Structures are given as C-alpha cells and as structure tokens.
Amino acid sequence: MDFLVLPAILLVISTVHAFQYTELVRYIDSHQEEYVEALRDWVAIESDSSNMLKRPDLHRMMEMVAQKLRPMGGNVELVDIGEQELPNGQTIALPKVVTAQFGNDPNKHTVCVYGHVDVQPAKLEDGWATDPYNLTDIKGNLYGRGASDNKAPVLAWIHAVEAYQALNMELPVNVKFVIEGMEETGSNGLDAMILAQRDTFFSDVDYIIISDCGWLSRRPALTYGTRGNCYFYAEVEGPKQDLHSGVYGGTVIEPMTDLIGILDTLISPSGKILIPGIREAVAPLSDEEWKMYQDIQFDLDNYKNKIGVNQLMYSNKVDLLAHMWRYPTVSIHGIEGAFSDPGTKTVIPAKVIAKFSIRQVPNMDPALVKKQVTDYLHLVFAKRKSPNKLKVTMVIGAKPWLADTQHPLYEAGKAAVKRVFDVDPDLIREGGTIPIARTFQDVTRKSIIMMPIGGFDDGLHSQNEKISRYNYIEGTKLFVAYLNEVSQIKKSGV
Template identity: 45%
Template sequence: MVAPKPFLDYIDSNVPKFIDRLAEAVAIPSISGDASRREDVKKMAQWLEAQLNKVGVKTAAIPLGKQHIEGQVLDLPPAIVGRIGEDPKKKTILIYGHFDVQPADKSDGWNTEPFKMQFDKEKGIMYGRGTTDDKGPIMGWLNVLEAHHALGVELPVNLRFCFEGMEESGSEGLDDFIVSEAKKGAQGWFGGVDCVCISDNYWLNTRTPALTYGLRGLVYFNLAVSGPGADLHSGAFGGAVYEPMTALIALLGQLVTQDGRILIPGVYDGINAASDEELEIYKNLDYSVDDLEAAAGGKIAVSDDKSTVLMARMRNPSLSIHGIEGAFSGAGAKTVIPAKVGGKFSIRLVPPQRADDIRVKVEKYLKEEFAKLKTKCKLDVEYLHGGIPWVADHKHWNYEAAKIATEVR
C-alpha cells in the first residue's frame, strides 16, 4: 500500500520548510531536568499547541500540578492533548510524544551548538538536541497533518494526541492525568482509542527502523553497608576492623557472572525459551555483533553469535552494577576506610517476571550471602524503584499497519 501521490508530492516539495520547522523546535531549549529552563519547556508546549491548531487539531494544555526541584516549587509543564477526526467508522489512534529534551552543552563534546540545528546536506544528517528524541518524530506527525490539511485530504483514521514535557524527568504528573482521563471513558480525551502509537523509540541500528513491541522492566537496589561510626584511617585501623567496602565488593561479586548470568536463585523462573519462530526472527534481523560493538564503542560483546547477543539485549533479564556511593573516588592515594558505602545495581526484567516477586528473591539471597561473609558490618538492602516489563503481539493489526507504514522509499 502506497500513500496517494499528491500527498507524497506535497511532502517532497516542502522538505526545506519541514526542516526549518524542526530547527525552530530544536532552538527552544526545553530541558525538563533543569529548573532554570522550565519557562522554555512551557514555551515549547505553547509552540507545539499553536502548530497543532494551525492544521485543524483541537487541543488543550493540561496543567499537571507542581514539582519540587532544586529547592524550588515549580509548575510542571502542561501536557498538550489534541484530537482530530470524529468518524465512528474509522479506527482511532492515540499518538504519544514528548517535547522536552536532555541537557546539552558544547562542552559535553558537541561539534556544533546543540540548540542550533545544523543540516549536513551531503550526509542527509541533522545535528541538534531533540532532532531524533523526540522533536523530530513529533514534527513527522505535524508534517503529515499539514499535508492533509493543505490538500483537503481526509485523514484515514481519527487521531488523538498526548504530548508531554517531562519524559526525560520521569514523566512526573502524567500517570495521574492518564488514569483520571481513562476513568472518564468516552467523554475523556482518550475515549474510543483503538490503539496507541508511541513515537519515541530506537532504530535497530543506523540502517533499519524498528517497531518496538516489548520493553524490559526494572528493579533497582542500593546495598548500604556500614560499620564504623566515621571514616577511618587504614594506618590506624586497617586489619583491626571489619570494613564495609570489603563486604560490599564481596557481595556485589556474588550477583552475576562475567558473561551476564544472574546468580540469584529463582530469577529465571517462568521465562520460556525462545520458540523456533522467535529464533527465526532474530536470525533474519538486519543486525550484527559489529553493530552492537560499534554502538558500545568497544569489542566487548558477550558472544560472537548474533542471535545470542540480540536475545541478551531484548528478551532475557540482565543485571548491571552501576556505582558505589560513599567510596573514595578522587585522584591520588587517600588511605581512608569509608564508614558507609552503597552499591547500586539493577535487574532488567522480562515477562513473566514481576518486580515484587524478584524483589523478595533478591533480598533473601543478599541476606544469605551477606551472612556467609561473617563480617560484623551491617547491611541494609534498599529498594529504589521498579517498573513492569511488557510484551505485545507483533501480529496485532496495529503492528501490521505500522509495518506497512514504515516502508523505506
């Protein structure tokens, strides 16, 4: 199925305008995690709402309450919701995107000003914070809407929009809004929605776009190990006391093997092996171990087998150690024995793993392993946060439609 020619012609002849519009969006530094940029996030919300109105979308800016950040109380940026098309005979698709961005500064290693988009015509690459995540994808929808609007062509579906300005900061405020809207049923902004399209995702590599039909969940822990009443000097106390850091390192060493096998009993319970059909998908994907290593910036893949690496990345649980809080981490040779250290690690979850169940298994295992160390230090296992994994059926009509729509011209 190919889009109608007048539509494609309109898109082709308006490319410079579309690129300028993206540059305009990139120029607003809508950094949600920086309190001093909050007005820019709000400005970005207004800008987006005006763009949607221009192409016939009915909108509202939804206040999402207050936020405590950097010692201040600020308004959360509004969510921008919208609707166009009310035909009960058509499917109704809800589009999600976010108009906030991560911080960016030239001193972070950018070759160009991050909020001044540069277009390398020869390579066909645009450089600027938010060009892909996630202003570009939102602009894609604006471009489609504009083409239909200008040509007087009816949209083939009813569209609903939910754009937020806090995605890079934990989507604060959005959950409550969505839950309260869902309760309104047909009367709410999301009433009658048949499926959702999240325009905020990865490509498989730099060549091939991808449809995401699952996402791993997360449980995140901090292992707080303490002993002495204050930091000690190794010249005075080394060898005479049990040391928190020694216990923490031993405990962290019991979590996972070098090639990623999680050592916590019961963690893999209930996870099915991949079916032949699923294995076939991995085999045929346009992906290589080289792609992974290029993206990682090192020859460090756990296997030379493409399917093994893909499954490690997409369908198996994994455990990563992230950091040690309270440890001496400066330059030089300070001879401190830290009084209290925290080891941070997380586990990526896959269905049917559940955060609450995994949490119980992790805590039990850590307590047992800690007891085996026979240290007099004390362990507190802190559960920081969790998220549920999900996987959808990639044969659902929603994905079939998306496959047809994602054709490379």
C-alpha cells in the same frame, strides 16, 4: 478477503491519496530548516528528570511543548500529576503532562501519540565532542542530548500534523498527544494519570503509537516488544562521616568493601544472573522465535565495531539478539558517595550507594524481582557479619511489553514504511524500556505500535547522542504516511 484481490484494492487506496502524499512530502522537505531549529530550541533545555536541581528546566520544557501545540489548536492541556517523593522524604512537583487533541470525528480512528521530552544526564566532561545542550550539525548528524531520545520523534509527530494543517488537508484520523517529562526515571505519575483519564481522554482512543526507540540497522523497523527495568539502590552506611584511610584504615569495617562484596554476587563473569528465581521466571525461547531471530538482518561485526569491542557476550546472532531483547540482564551503573573525581583522595567513604538495574522480560514480575533482589542482598550481606547497615530500594519497576506483529496496526506500519523508504521493515524488539507501553496496554486495553525513526547508532543515554537529519525528516514523512495508512484500517463494530 481473498489474497489475490488485495493488491488491487490497496492500489486503489494508494492512488486516491497519492497526490496528497506528494504535497505533504514537498511541504516537509521545504520546511526542514524550521524543523531543525525547533529541535535546537528543545535540546537547549537541560530537561534531566533524574536531577532534582534541573526540575525548573523540566517544567519549562513541558511549557514549551504546550506552546508549540497551542497555535495549532487542539485543546492543549497541562495536566498536573502531583508530586514525587524523594529518598530523603521531601517532595517535589512532577512535570505536568501535556495532552492535546486534533480532530474528534467519530467516523475516524483516533490515534494517541505518546512521547517524552525529558532526557538522561549529560555533561561535556563525560566525553562529548560538542556541548550536549547546543544542537550541532556535523555532516548531516544533529548532535545533542535528547535529540533522538525522544525530542526529534515528538517534534516529527507534531510537524506531521502541522503539515496536514498547513496544506488545509483533513487529518485522516483524529490525533491525540500525551507528552510526558519523567520517562527516563520511570514515568512517575503517568500511570495514575492514564488510569484517571481512562474513561475520558483515553475513552475514544483506538490505537497508541510510540516512537521512543531506534532501528536495528540502516533498514527501517517496527518494534513489537521492549524489556522492562527494575532499578535498585543498594546503600551501605557505616561511620557517621568520611574518614582518612591512613588514620582509620584497619580499624573500621569499610562500607565500600561491603558494597563491592555484595555487588560481586549479582552476576557471573559470563553474564549469568546469580539472584535466585530471576532466570527461572523467564519465558522459554520458542522455535518460532528462534527462526524469526535467525532471519533478521543483523551484522555482528558491524555491531562490534559500533560499540568498539572485539568480543561480545555471545558469538552467534540468535543468542545475541535473544539476550538483547528477551532475556534479563544486570548492569551496575555506578556508586554514589565514594570518591569519583580524578586524583588520589585517601578517603574511607562513610555511606555508599550502588546503582544497578535488572532488565525485565516476560514473564518476570517487578514486585517479585524487588523481593528476590532485596532478600538475596540482605542474605549475602548478613554472611559478611558487618556492623554496617544495608538498605535496598527499588526506585523504578517497569514491566516489559510485547505486541502481535500480525495486528492491522503493524500491517499499516509495514505499508507506510514501504511507501516512504521503499523497503519492508525489520520486525524487532527493543532491549531498552518504554515503561509506559505496558501501562497503556493494561489500562486502555488498546493496541500499541512502536514506530521508531531513530538510527541504530544514535548513542541514546551515551555521549554524543544524535539523530541524523535524514531520519528526522524522512521520519516526519513516515508519520504523515502512517496516519493515512491507519485511516484505512477497517473500523471494528462499524
């Protein structure tokens, strides 16, 4: 197609759908209070997938998603994905996956929207200004655990379909949903479910859309890559029970000292990963990448202000973005089994479990990383000549994901952003992990787009997580517009 005639054709298409879009926008604007109330109901459920004690809440959450979808028609199913094995050998039922389908016109594209409704842990005592499970509107920001990650985006997609239905407008594409409840702990069970339904539910899916991320600035963005994550437990076990540090201190080799010793060998003060083989596996930074990063609008001072530090690991934009998106990193999250409360307990903890994770980038391989980390920790532990026992377990092993930004799916995304926000989106990557992106790509061989609606300062996984009313409602409009743009993609083989 000649470049010069393209704008004219796009104009025609735009005109055809202009009326519908205005109607849809009006509908969305006039229903925003309902949308906020729906989010309030969802945030109220403590659907923490990492806490076994909250598993009943998680099951209830999945049921609520199904209840939301059922009145809209669309073959809603709660798919049993089996059980989860706990570290102690017991098993517990995984939350069911909700699938749904709206429309099955073979002449239309079929998109599959993926989202999750489980959340990270959150307690008021962690430093929340408001109850994390009571959605609180403060100056247009809706605070609550899971508000941005990922309950509001899931609801926005459902509301987008609902808006078409309410206005008796035909959906421009067939829309499928896959909503899971284990994303925050590695999408346990979903891989197998996708594989099992590759030739059934997923057989007619053309594109996969994920909105489980955020913008980089106030400018809307499309995301074309994510880092994976390998999450490790390093457990050091010594005495059969906790001991008084006065009575026993000096006579026993303390597990905590051993654990601190091996944790200190993971990463240097300047951020260099010390585990042999990790850095060597990383794809080198290309000149084009460097150029692309150089062109991205990104304010380092703003970033520093947002997180409240006066110095970052790197002082220039390209290095910083590269280490945020395309280099691995080690984070030590905490230690289970040691004394963690306020106060002054004089205890020698008998068994301590460090939690740390390594973000994965191309071309790292989680299976290899597991071996590299396990071998290395056992090696440095052996040098201590401690009688205590070390056990290293990799409990999450999620691969990174990378897309082609020239794909029609991304072109459609750019057009939708332009229509709703009247700007061009930033093309960005995501430092966080959407483990399932890679699985969708590997199993279905379909193209994926990540279309975030969360703000850059939503505080995912942190205290005072929020989504702004603006992002939530305009995001719903973006999804409505995007379905329309996707319908314009030339159907392959037609």
